[in-house]
Amino acid sequence: DDALNDFLDIDGGITIGTKQQVGYLKQTAVSGSTLSVFDEAALAMKEVVAARTALRRAEDTLASSTDIDHDLNVLDAATARYERVGGYRQEQEIATLLKGLGFTNTTQTCDELSGGWQMRVSFAKLLLSKPSLALLDEPSNHLDRSARAWLASYLKQYDGGAMVLVTHDIELLNACEHIAEITSGGSLQVYKSCTYDQY
Secondary structure, eight states: OHHHHHHSOOSSOOOOOTTOOEEEEOTTOOOOOSSBHHHHHHTTOHHHHHHHHHHHHHHHHHHTOSOHHHHHHHHHHHHHHHHHTTGGGHHHHHHHHHHHTTOSOTTSBGGGSOHHHHHHHHHHHHHHHOOSEEEEESTTTTOOHHHHHHHHHHHHHOOSSEEEEEOOOHHHHTTOSOEEEEOTTSOEEEETTOOTTTO
16 A cells, blocks of 8 residues: 555555555556557456466476376366456457557557557556556546547446546546545535436
8 A cells, every 4th residue: 555655645544455456547657668559458467467377387387297197287277267367358358448448559569659548558457457446537538539438338337346536527427326526625525326417
């Protein structure tokens, strides 16, 4: 939680459970990576990356095995883990998300992209990491109309955890299940099961 405290200007502290993952999208985040858009986005799926590494290691070990039974069991366990964390669905999930954010060429390297498109790569990585709590500061900035509509639909269906949005985008606000308003006096008023139109 120290990393989160570094991002936020707060009095006091924030305590996050040890098994919770917090994702934070700053308006100024850029990638700048020399990897392709697709490969950079894929890095966000850390469990899949770790499971793939273990699976490849098990395959390599089996190829030169002196204890076939043991190494087959290790390979079976690595394959089951890779399947459980979504390894076989990863490419489709990444492609769908990048397409939704407006990418048509996912082989282009990130360092060739404008700042706005690099921001979209960072946003894709945040969504693909599936944090238990996502903090989104004006997430529709740098998005065109179709990408904003896709994001609103994505947020309505998101079941990976909680998302806190700071936004002026009414379409995104209508995708939210609860609205929280900070009043002029500094108090917090929460409207549960309430879209922006209902608010």
